Amino acid sequence: MILHSNIPVDQLPRIITERILRSMAAGSTAARDRFPRLLEILGNFPEVSKILRSEVKKIPSWMFIRWVAQMMALLDKPEGPVVIPILIEIAKLYPQAVYYPFKISSEDLKPAAKKVTAPLEKILDKPLLNNLVTSLEKLTHPEHRFKDWTESLKPLMRNKNRSEEDQRKIAEIWQEMAQDLFDAASDHGTYNKKFATTWGKNMISKFGKDGSKLVKMSNETFLSFVGESLGMMMKDMVPRTTAKMKLSDFSRTLSDFEQSDQTTGEYIEIPGQYSGLGIPNPESHIKVTSFDTDVLVMGSLRRPKRVKFRGNDEKDHPFLVKGGEDLRLDQRVEQLFSVMNEILNSDPESYKRRLSIKTYQVIPMTTKVGMIEWINNTKPLKEIIEEELAKHEGKKKDDVNILKTTGATLHDGWIKSYANRTPGKKSSLCDYYYPMFEFATRAEAVKQVARQATTLPGNLLQLGIMGLSASPENFLSLRSQFARTLSVFNIASYIIGIGDRHLENFLMNFVDGGLIGIDFGHAFGTATQFLPIPELMPFRLTRQLRDFLQPLGVEGLLKNNMIYTLGALRESKSILLNTMDVFIKEPLIDWEKLARRLSREQGGEENTNVWFPKKKIEIVQRKLDGYNPAYITVQELRESVHARQNFMKNLESAILGDAECNARARIKQRCPSVKDQVECLIDQATDANILARTYFGWAPWI
Numbered sequence: 001m002i003l004h005s006n007i008p009v010d011q012l013p014r015i016i017t018e019r020i021l022r023s024m025a026a027g028s029t030a031a032r033d034r035f036p037r038l039l040e041i042l043g044n045f046p047e048v049s050k051i052l053r054s055e056v057k058k059i060p061s062w063m064f065i066r067w068v069a070q071m072m073a074l075l076d077k078p079e080g081p082v083v084i085p086i087l088i089e090i091a092k093l094y095p096q097a098v099y100y101p102f103k104i105s106s107e108d109l110k111p112a113a114k115k116v117t118a119p120l121e122k123i124l125d126k127p128l129l130n131n132l133v134t135s136l137e138k139l140t141h142p143e144h145r146f147k148d149w150t151e152s153l154k155p156l157m158r159n160k161n162r163s164e165e166d167q168r169k170i171a172e173i174w175q176e177m178a179q180d181l182f183d184a185a186s187d188h189g190t191y192n193k194k195f196a197t198t199w200g201k202n203m204i205s206k207f208g209k210d211g212s213k214l215v216k217m218s219n220e221t222f223l224s225f226v227g228e229s230l231g232m233m234m235k236d237m238v239p240r241t242t243a244k245m246k247l248s249d250f251s252r253t254l255s256d257f258e259q260s261d262q263t264t265g266e267y268i269e270i271p272g273q274y275s276g277l278g279i280p281n282p283e284s285h286i287k288v289t290s291f292d293t294d295v296l297v298m299g300s301l302r303r304p305k306r307v308k309f310r311g312n313d314e315k316d317h318p319f320l321v322k323g324g325e326d327l328r329l330d331q332r333v334e335q336l337f338s339v340m341n342e343i344l345n346s347d348p349e350s351y352k353r354r355l356s357i358k359t360y361q362v363i364p365m366t367t368k369v370g371m372i373e374w375i376n377n378t379k380p381l382k383e384i385i386e387e388e389l390a391k392h393e394g395k396k397k398d399d400v401n402i403l404k405t406t407g408a409t410l411h412d413g414w415i416k417s418y419a420n421r422t423p424g425k426k427s428s429l430c431d432y433y434y435p436m437f438e439f440a441t442r443a444e445a446v447k448q449v450a451r452q453a454t455t456l457p458g459n460l461l462q463l464g465i466m467g468l469s470a471s472p473e474n475f476l477s478l479r480s481q482f483a484r485t486l487s488v489f490n491i492a493s494y495i496i497g498i499g500d501r502h503l504e505n506f507l508m509n510f511v512d513g514g515l516i517g518i519d520f521g522h523a524f525g526t527a528t529q530f531l532p533i534p535e536l537m538p539f540r541l542t543r544q545l546r547d548f549l550q551p552l553g554v555e556g557l558l559k560n561n562m563i564y565t566l567g568a569l570r571e572s573k574s575i576l577l578n579t580m581d582v583f584i585k586e587p588l589i590d591w592e593k594l595a596r597r598l599s600r601e602q603g604g605e606e607n608t609n610v611w612f613p614k615k616k617i618e619i620v621q622r623k624l625d626g627y628n629p630a631y632i633t634v635q636e637l638r639e640s641v642h643a644r645q646n647f648m649k650n651l652e653s654a655i656l657g658d659a660e661c662n663a664r665a666r667i668k669q670r671c672p673s674v675k676d677q678v679e680c681l682i683d684q685a686t687d688a689n690i691l692a693r694t695y696f697g698w699a700p701w702i
Contacts (some may be wrong), residue, residue: 013045021055024063029277033342035067036578042079043585049082061089065097066276069328069335070579072105073586076113084120091123094282097274099124103133104328104364105586128266135251137369138188139295140323141303142181142195143233148324148368149177150226157219167215174211178204191249199233242299247291247307259289259312270309270317272361272373286311306374318374319363327370329588331362332580333496333520339579340492340569347568355488355565358509358516377511382503384464385544385702392457402503406455407701414448415696429695433533437647437693442658445692452701458547465548468510478513480557483549485515487561490539493517494681495569495576495623497616499527501540502698524583524616528633529640530594533695536637536655538629541685544702554686559678567674573624580620584613591616598641615639626671629681630656630664654689662687 007015017038023031042048056064064071064086071083091098102124106117114121156162156170182200184193206225207214214222239245248255259267268288274280292308302324308316337357344350361373382402390400402408418435419426426432457463465482469475493501499522507516527535541554549557569576583591595612622632633655642648657665664680671677684690694700 013041013048014051017041017048017051018055021052021059025055025058032063032066032276033339033575034578035064036070036581037574039067039070039074039079039083040578040581042082043074043077046078049079052082053085056086060279061086061093062276062279064276065090065094065274065280068098068101068276069332070582070585072101073582075105075117076109077585080113080116084117088120088123091120094274094280095124095126096129096269096271096282097280099126099129100271100363100365104326104366107367126266128262128264128268131253132268133365133369135188135253136307136321136365136371137323138192139250139305139307139321140369141237142192143230143237144302144324146177146181146199146233147230149173149181150230153214153222157217157222160219162215170215171211174207174214178207178209187252189248189250189252189255191245195233199229202229237303239297239303240299243297244294245297245305247293247295250295250305254291254307255293257288257290259287270311271319271363271371286313286315286317288312292316318376319371320374321369321371323369325370326367326588326590327362327364327372328586329523329590330372330520331364331370332582333498333523334359334362336496336576336579337492339575340488343572343575344488344565344568347564347571349564350568353484353561353564355484355561355568357488357492358485358514360516375507375509375516378507378509378516380504381461381506381508381544384468384508385460385503388460388464388467389456392460402699402702403697405701407452408696408699410448410452410455411692411701412696414692428532430532433693433695434645434647437645437651439650440693442654442661442689445654445689448692449688449701453543456701458543459550461544462548462550465508465510465513478510479548481513482508482515483557484561485513486545487558488565489515489517490541490558490681490685491562491565491569491678494538494629495620496520496523497525497527497619498523498539499525499531499535500698503702506540525619525636526594528636529598529642531695534637534640534642535695535698536633536651536690536693537685537687538633538681539685541682542691542700542702546686554682559682562678562681563675566678570624570626570674573621576624577617577621580617584617598639626674626677628664628667628669628671629677629684631669633684651693654693655684657683657687657689 020031020034020038024035038048038052042052068087068090071087074080074083087098087102091102098120102117102120106114106121109117153170153173156166156173159166162170178200181192182196182203184196184200186193186196207217246255269282270286270288273285288309289312290310292310294308296306298304298306298320302322304320304322306318307321308318311317337359341356341359344355360375362370363372364370386400386402387397389402389405390397393400415436416432418439419432421435421439422431424431465478466475469478492498498517498520500519501517505517505519507518508514509516522531522535541558546554591612598612619632619636622635623629634652637643637648637652637655657663659665663676663683667676667680671680691700
C-alpha cells in the first residue's frame with residue numbers, strides 16, 4: 001500500500017481505512033492481519049466509522065474471525081455499534097466461533113451496551129452450549145466454588161455501615177451462591193449433591209434463606225465462620241492427589257450426554273476449529289458425540305480436570321477444564337504466539353530455519369471456567385530431570401525432588417545467611433531475601449553458584465532425552481528441534497514479559513523434541529513487579545538447558561536463531577502492538593487488582609483502566625525498539641511494589657551488571673543492533689549474580 005506524500009494529514013485515517021478494507025475484500029492476508037490497526041484508528045478517529053460500516057459489508061465475515069477477541073473488547077466502547085454488525089454476520093454463519101468469546105465478554109456489560117448487543121445475544125442463545133458451560137462450571141470442586149463465592153462477598157462485608165445497595169448485593173450474591181452450592185435436588189453429580197446435603201442446612205441456618213442474616217452479620221463473625229467451615233471442607237475434600245473420578249460425580253448432564261439423543265438439531269463442536277486463516281466449513285468440523293465417563297483430577301491446588309470429548313471422528317479430544325480462573329490472559333498470549341508464527345513464516349530467514357512456537361487452544365468460557373487443549377506425548381522438564389537424577393543417585397523416582405537436592409540446601413542456606421544483617425524477627429521469605437538483595441556482593445553470588453554446580457551433574461536433561469531417543473540420530477534431531485523452539489520461546493516470552501518459568505511450566509514433546517511453554521499467569525512483567533521475590537532474568541537459560549546444547553552450546557544452537565527471531569518480530573512490531581491493544585480496551589480483572597495495589601503502595605491514582613495496561617504495552621514497544629533488557633528490568637522494578645525497599649540500589653546494580661564481566665553493562669540504554677540485544681539477553685539470563693538471587697522454588701541451580 002503506497003501513500004503519496006502530498007495527501008493531507010487529516011485524510012490519512014480515511015485513506016488507510018479504505019485501502020486496508022478494500023485489500024481485505026480482495027483476499028489480502030496482509031491486510032487481514034492489520035485489522036486491529038483499523039480498530040485503533042477507529043478509536044482515535046471516529047469519523048472513519050462510516051467508511052468502515054460500508055466497506056466491511058463487502059468482506060467475507062470469516063476474515064474477521066481471528067480478531068473476534070479484539071472486537072469483543074469494544075462492545076461497551078463508542079466503537080461498539082460499528083463492530084457489532086461484523087460480529088452478528090460471523091454469528092449467523094459460524095455461531096460457535098463467537099459463542100464463548102461473547103459469553104465471557106458480556107458478563108460485565110452495562111445496560112446500554114446490553115441493549116446494543118441484544119441482537120447478537122439472541123443469535124447466540126444456544127441451549128445446548130449454555131448447558132455445556134453450566135455443567136463445566138460444576139466440575140470445579142464445590143469446596144473451591146464456596147471459597148470463590150465468599151471471596152466475592154468479602155469487600156462488601158468489610159463495610160461496617162452498609163448501604164442499601166451493599167445489602168442488596170450481599171443478598172443477591174448469597175442467593176446465587178446457595179443455588180450453585182446448596183440445592184441438593186439439582187442434578188449436578190453425586191459429589192456436588194453430597195456437598196449440598198452436608199453443608200446446605202448449616203449455611204442456610206447461618207446466613208438465612210434469603211440472606212437476611214448475612215446482611216446483618218459483622219465482618220468478624222463472617223470471616224470466622226467462613227474460615228472454620230472452609231477448613232473442615234478442605235479436610236474432607238477428595239482426591240488428595242492426582243486420581244481418576246467419575247464424570248457423574250460432578251455432572252450427570254455431561255456423563256449422560258449423547259448427541260444421538262438431541263432432537264433440536266443443535267450440536268457441540270470440538271472447540272478450537274476456527275483459526276480465521278481460511279474459510280471455515282462447519283459441516284466438516286468435528287462434533288461431540290459423548291464424553292468419557294472418567295475424568296482425571298489433577299493434584300494441583302485448584303484440582304483442574306482432564307475431560308475427554310468424544311468426537312464423531314471416532315477419536316478422543318482431551319481438554320483440561322480449569323475452574324476459578326479467567327483464561328483470557330492465556331488465550332491472548334497464545335494469540336500473540338500465533339501472530340508471531342505468521343510473522344516468522346513470512347520472514348525468509350526464519351522460514352528457512354523453521355522457527356516457530358508450538359501453540360495450543362485456550363478457550364475462556366466465563367470468568368469462572370475455561371478449557372485448555374491437553375497436549376499428548378509430552379513430559380515436563382522437571383520430570384525428565386528428576387527421573388535421570390533418581391537413576392544417578394540410585395533412588396526411586398518418587399524419592400527425588402530437585403528442591404531437596406544439595407544444591408537446593410546450599411541455595412537456601414546462602415539466602416538465609418544474610419538475615420542477621422537486619423534487625424527484627426524473621427517471619428516470611430521476604431525477611432530472608434531482602435537482606436541478601438541489599439548486602440550480597442557480586443563475588444559472593446558468583447562463588448555461591450559455582451559451589452552449587454559441583455553438587456549435581458550438568459547433563460541430567462541431556463541424558464534424560466537420550467533415554468527417550470530411539471537412536472543417536474534421533475537424539476540429534478530431538479536436540480535440534482528443542483534448540484529451535486527454545487530460541488523462539490525465549491524471545492517471544494521476553495517480549496511478552498512471561499515469568500514464573502519454573503521447570504514444570506515447560507513441556508517437551510518426546511516425539512519431535514519441541515519445547516512448549518504453559519501457564520502464563522505471570523505475563524507482561526508482573527513476575528518482576530508483584531511477586532514477593534521479584535524475577536530479574538528475561539527468560540530461563542539455566543545450566544541444564546545450556547549443557548543439553550553441548551558441544552555446540554548456546555553460541556552454536558541458540559544465539560543465531562534468537563537473532564533471526566527477534567529481528568523478524570522487530571520488523572513487524574506494529575502488527576504485534578496492534579494485536580495487544582485488546583489489553584487496553586478490555587483490561588483483565590487481575591490486572592485491575594494489581595493496578596489498584598500498585599497505586600496504593602506508590603500513592604498514585606487508581607485510574608486502572610487506562611494507565612496500567614498502557615504502561616505494559618509501552619514496555620513491549622521499548623523491547624521491540626531494541627532497548628537494553630537490563631534497563632527495562634530496572635524500569636519495571638522501579639515501577640513495582642518493591643520500589644521503596646532498601647535493597648533497590650544494590651539490586652539495580654546487579655541487574656545492570658559489571659562492565660568487566662557482563663556484555664549488557666558495556667552497552668548503553670539502547671542496543672546498536674539485534675545481535676547486541678540478544679547478547680544482552682543471554683548475558684542477563686545466565687549471570688550468576690542474578691541466578692544466585694533468584695527465588696528458591698524457581699530452582700536456578702538446575
